[in-house]
Amino acid sequence: MKLRTIGLILYLAFLLLPIYWMLNISLRTNANILGEFSLYPTEITLANYIKIFTDPSWYSGYINSIIYVSINTTVSLLVALPAAYAFSRYQFLGDKHLFFWLLTNRMAPPAVFLLPFFRPRSWDRPLYDFRGGLKGAGASSTEFNIAANIERGF
Amino acid sequence: MNKMTNQKAWFLVLPVVILVAFSALIPLMTVVNYSVQDIFGPGQRVFVGMEWFKEILSDSRLHDSLWRQFLFSGLVLLIEIPLGVLIALAMPTRGWGVSACLVLLALPLLIPWNVIGTIWIIFTRPDIGLFGVTVNSLGLAFDHTARSLDAWVTVMLMEVWHWTPLVVLLAYAGLRAIPEAYYQAAQIDSASRWATFRYIQLPKMRGVLTIAVLLRFMDSFLIYAEPFVLTGGGPGNATTFLSIHLVKIAVGQFDLGPAAAFSLIYFLIILLFSWLFYQVLQHAGRGEQS
Numbered sequence: 001m002k003l004r005t006i007g008l009i010l011y012l013a014f015l016l017l018p019i020y021w022m023l024n025i026s027l028r029t030n031a032n033i034l035g036e037f038s039l040y041p042t043e044i045t046l047a048n049y050i051k052i053f054t055d056p057s058w059y060s061g062y063i064n065s066i067i068y069v070s071i072n073t074t075v076s077l078l079v080a081l082p083a084a085y086a087f088s089r090y091q092f093l094g095d096k097h098l099f100f101w102l103l104t105n106r107m108a109p110p111a112v113f114l115l116p117f118f119r120p121r122s123w124d125r126p127l128y129d130f131r132g133g134l135k136g137a138g139a140s141s142t143e144f145n146i147a148a149n150i151e152r153g154f
Numbered sequence: 155m156n157k158m159t160n161q162k163a164w165f166l167v168l169p170v171v172i173l174v175a176f177s178a179l180i181p182l183m184t185v186v187n188y189s190v191q192d193i194f195g196p197g198q199r200v201f202v203g204m205e206w207f208k209e210i211l212s213d214s215r216l217h218d219s220l221w222r223q224f225l226f227s228g229l230v231l232l233i234e235i236p237l238g239v240l241i242a243l244a245m246p247t248r249g250w251g252v253s254a255c256l257v258l259l260a261l262p263l264l265i266p267w268n269v270i271g272t273i274w275i276i277f278t279r280p281d282i283g284l285f286g287v288t289v290n291s292l293g294l295a296f297d298h299t300a301r302s303l304d305a306w307v308t309v310m311l312m313e314v315w316h317w318t319p320l321v322v323l324l325a326y327a328g329l330r331a332i333p334e335a336y337y338q339a340a341q342i343d344s345a346s347r348w349a350t351f352r353y354i355q356l357p358k359m360r361g362v363l364t365i366a367v368l369l370r371f372m373d374s375f376l377i378y379a380e381p382f383v384l385t386g387g388g389p390g391n392a393t394t395f396l397s398i399h400l401v402k403i404a405v406g407q408f409d410l411g412p413a414a415a416f417s418l419i420y421f422l423i424i425l426l427f428s429w430l431f432y433q434v435l436q437h438a439g440r441g442e443q444s
Binding site for chain 2: 004007016033079085090091103104111113
């Protein structure tokens, strides 16, 4: 009983240490980080946080993410919900094959689908012009599969 | 649950089919197109048939990264599944400890994958990282940017840190679903701790553990972002897994033909495993109902 508790505490410490270390580093200046090794921040500074929230090159990333996530969630819910309903309630021609095909998209390495989008600009027209939308579609197929899995009650 | 046969259900599925056709089917066919052509530039292409496939299949770097990938996925399963089950068994069953453990376990799963790589760079760097400095001060030389064994250890540690909580959560859910009566029966028979685990807990966890094994295998087989950020596939090619290798030849060298052939072979391997995954899940589901 005792051994179990000690093991569990050690494991949770292992989980928290890297996160703690990131927090520790984030509260120190560059010179301080490289200058001395210390288990806790000796001179706490919030300069790093001020920088990421005031410098556009940092915070525009967050804004892009938020826009992307909103579009993605909307699109994937719109197409995934009716499909998940159909898969869980009805039997129809080719339902198992279709479901498996959608599942393979969840499993497929994103790198496999990357090639058509990474060719030299000068060559010829890219496959699609609406690149952002396409990525959303890619991710929404992922979302869809998750939703469908839940509905089917695996 | 008995399902009604209704062909009109196709209309409900149609939107997602069209969307996925654009996002997956057309790019995939483009990859097929590339894989049988030699492309020099705009409008200059020659049909070369199976040439790229022959070249890729006899490429020793691909063989290396394939074996490396299997070794990695195998080690992931060997470490994460037993560790996950052990932790799930050690977790408290009631009281405030349950929610505390669950929250802590969920933390690594919520962090974006490339941030995981960054966290582990900071954590293991030999000059400023807690792990790197500690190991070095114990007298063991450790530098994941220079020595391939160290890079492997670091990537494995990161992977175990990142994904074992998922196995724990699944195993814990499986354990909590066992009715109290089973334990009472075991107590009446004065079964040992091991016998209780072997004949009650393990069989009852079969379903969730199957899902855990398959999910962990598939995801570790596709691993890209974390080792890419942490080691960039290096030192040398020591931690170049399949996805990293593919991106190296596709984007780094613009070898469209070979990269496309590689993509298709990779996709077929994944397709095979997905099919096995699907079959096993279907059987696991059926086994539990009957």
